[in-house]
Amino acid sequence: MDQLDALTLAMVSGKGGVGKTTLSCGFARRWAHQFPGDRVLLLSTDPAHSLGDVLNILVHDTPQPMPDLPNLQVRSLDAQALLQAFKTRYGQTLELLVERGSFVQGEDLTPVWNLNWPGLDELMSLLEIQRILRDGEADRVVVDMAPSGHTLSLFRLMDFLEELLQALELFQENHRVIQRSLTGRYTPDEADATLAEMTADLHAGRHLLQDATQTACLVVAIPEPMSLMETERLLRSLAELHISCRALFVNHSLSATAADPNDEIGATRLLEQQHLLSKFQFFAGDKPVFLMPQQRIEPIGGSALDALIQQVVPLMVSPSSPAPRVTTIALPKKISPSFEDFIAAGRRLVIVGGKGGVGKTTVAGAIAWGMAQRHPEAAVRVISIDPAHSLGDALAYQLGHQPTAITANLSAQEVSATHMLDQFRNDYLWELAAMMSGETAPDDALQIAYRPEAWRRIVAQALPGIDEMLALISVMELLESGEQQLIVLDTAPTGHLLRFLEMPVALGDWLGWIFKLWIKYQDVAGRVDLMGRLRSLRQRVMQAQKKLTDPTYTEFVGVTLAQAAVAAESARLLHSLTDKGVIQRYIVHNCYEPGQNLVEPAFDALTLIRLARLPRVFPSDCRYSPAPLGQVQLAADLIFL
Template sequence: MELFDNLNLAMFSGKGGVGKTTTSCAFACQWAKKFPDEKILLISTDPAHSLGDVLQIQVTDTPTPLQSLPNLSVRALDANLLLEDFKQRYGDVLELLVERGSFVEGEDLTPVWDLDWPGLDELMGLLEIQRLCNEKVVNRVVVDMAPSGHTLNLFRLMDFLDTLLNSLELFQQKYRYIKESFAGKYTPDEADETLKNLKDELAAGRHLLQESPKTACLVMALPEPMSFQETRRFLDSLENLKIPYGAIFVNQIVIDKDSSGDRCLEQGKLVSQFMELAGEKSVYLIPQQKSEPLGITALENLINQISPAESLPLSTSGEVNIKWPEKIPPGFTDFIEEGRRLLIIGGKGGVGKTTIAAAIGWEMAQRHPESQIRTVSIDPAHSLGDAFGLNLSHEPSIINTNLKGQEVEANRVLDKFREDYLWELAEIMSGEKPDNSASFEMAFAPQGWRQIVEQALPGIDEILSLLTVIELLEENQEDLIILDTAPTGHLLRFLEMPSAMQDWLSWIFKLWIKYQDIIGRTEFMGRLRTLRKRVVNAQKILKDSQKTEFIGVIRPQTGVIAEAERLYQSLVEKEIAQNYVVLNCFTSNSIVPSNKFPEAKVVCMPMLPRSIEPMEQIKGAANYLF
């Protein structure tokens, strides 16, 4: 582990549920002990973080030193507080720049700060990581990242911010041109200075993440096929984004010889595949713990057990007797008979949401051959195809006669959203006329707004996923849709999108009412009204307990159950029905936490055999669930 002592920024990411939080906490504690004269900061960018659950302390946006390790502080980033701070520092100037690039007065832009932004957690997380490192607030930073799909969204924000600043520069160029035309000269103002500072900060941040030998993304994984496939895709994406990764950590390695033979055989083969995937990089193995490593002492014990893959030989061959465990009542009732149209499967990363979603889809299709069923993944890091053992894409694929699978591609939906709304909205904001009759004073503005639309904000997945679901329900082509969602924090963002989108549309309508003589475009506003009706309808469907039901998935782990309990309360507040919680990986030693979910039945699903084909696993899971 001395290999990482030269780092100033260590970012832990990977598929949900692979142990990012636990390992990042252990890593930070080790650094704090090893470098007692340095200030270490452990932060989380995950909106549903569990740092407090692992460290057994209260964690907020204010850095909190650990009593036993006072040089280590812990902080969970609060995107809304960071946005408020960002607004205080740059808000007035940014509003001024947008005003200079559009027909809108500054006072009409102020409400935008109070709207829900897609990708806000990622945006504020990126800016704060860059600030902490650039300003050398601490000596070393350990980041517990959100699961891989949203981590990639965070890294992609560098390109978005580049484009945004270039567009703001075009708005400022237009302003300079007008000033020089009428006054004969131009004197740089606060906007010029702010743009320069922001560009310098972004360039330093990009260098920090892409080129600094002091930075690395440490990739967590499990010795499971779906985790391997997602890790492979994640590493490809990191390479495309020019983000260096330092090593792969494979967690929950079974070293007990009396453990399940098929699991030991599978993990041996997968560790070999991870080593091949890593190439010249190192692979480290983390043994499965007998109990959850909670608190400083347990974390210190965990870090001492991490070893290079080469030093721990694992079996890769042998005969395996596959044993299916006994079925445990109660199970699900028949969702189609009960009139459900939409099932939302959610929970903490890595608890088995995708397998549960696939199994429900399979069983409903078998029971109701006359009904059309579709299982849809809206997680930016899809694994639904891996669960079925198939290559799925944005276009629905036939899995069985009446069962389809789909992995929503945000770029495909975004392209359609651009064509339907965003290109014309960019023209409106710039003051460009439909007949290209805009005066020369506006020459720079249309290009700037088109650039912003072209490079859409990463994290817009939640809005686009909502539109996809609306369309599927409106078309009435499916009798039941099962959504495989992103982990908890981003699932909540998705469920908040109907209200957020209505707020954005209301702001646009207010602008139009004030400036309709300038804007015109009555037909376009009519289309936006239709969109608002669709969004309102989506919100009604989400709250209709006869049509929609949320199914939570948990594992018998303290941190997972604590997060699920918080999610359960959030759903109660949002008036979304939850009648079931699936306790995945149930064993005879597991305690069923029925008291945590008073209005929901707990359905127990035991550990499934490992050395079987993906589709057989799905069929087996379906048998246990119903």
């Protein structure tokens, strides 16, 4: 890994649950050991922070040194605290600029800072990483990123910020034109200085992210088919964004010398791994591929992480490894208790959630498959609302925004944020942008900001963090239609799942603020029809909130593994759900092996569903489809009576 030591910023990402946090912690500790004179900073941008679980220390927003490595500091970013700091520095000036580009007075904009912002975690994280490196607070920075879908959202923020600054520049240009027309001259003010500063910071940040000599994304994967497919998509997206990927790390790799010849499933996994590693090597191209060996004991704490990093080796594999073939294998048995019949119990919505990589997608697919098989008269749909969709991978179907029939009564879809945003713009945002711009001035010289151009530039962007809001609206519309008797949601990992569950309240608050503005300025704003449609949207959102917290309507199913860091995050999720009024009655212990127990006391009141590790290769004469769909079918048999 010496070739990575020239970097100053290493961003670690990949599919949820592949070991991003483990590699981030181990790699940061390696740098701290290798360069004792450098200040190394380890950051987490994932809303569901796990650094403390892996390092076995308490981690907060304030950087703190590792006890055994004082030159390594660890920090979990607090988006709300960063927003307040941002408001203190730029708030008044930004309110002034928006005031200059709309009919709204500055005092009306102050409440916006207290609303729940979509994309807040990504936006504040990006700005803070730029600030840390600009101010020289660290010599080397390792960032434990959110799973791949939201990592890409963070990188794409650069384009959004650039368009936003250009829109603010139009607002300021309108002010300049007015001043010149009234006084014959213009004197730059604080807003000009702020725009210049923010633009320079943006350009410097973009240069930093795209400078392959000092910045790179380290991609983590595991030798499983779904991880391979998502990794290939991530590598392609990084190349499109001009973000360098310097290396690929394949975690949980098996050793042929340590394989148990009597373990049929283990032997099959080893054969499959060799086949998949050749594909990882192909997708990586000229990038090095490193193997992180499977550990018998979960690597928690500094010593275990240091030992793991010392075992990382370059991949040496033949590109012609054949796909495994199996003639006989013992399938896992059903373990009591099982799920109840959700349709018979009157449920309309089942939400499957948990930390990335625990098997949410397989469990969601299995619940949908099992209910559809048991109730052939009922229409069942399974929907992915994770920006990094894996549902199609799990079902072995090419899915998109439009539903695809899997069986006669089971359909599946992967919600497209792009499709939903286009619809949302047409339904509300274009007209809202026109309203915010105010009436058009008669003088052409004064039309710069009083026509919708600047606002349309903002609305035309892929708004950061809007995925959760659009997913809510998509699910809401489907529930309202009554076309499906049961909807099963495959959600994003924990942090962004919680954002989805918070979205009804957040969207309701935003709409409430817009209504207050309209009431105050209705003589200028007009748009009575738009306000009527937005009121209807708010009522529908509030109804969705009631349904999410109604245990007779919505069932939340958590998925976890017998790993300390995973179980700890699952317990935190349970507490967060309770705080939000969402009832969780079930927890799925995925990849269960005899003798394993979940030691989290928080799970004691839940019904524990044990789902054994599923084979990834099936005999040709088996009644199940080939994997991965066969895994979903088998899991459905195992989790229902």
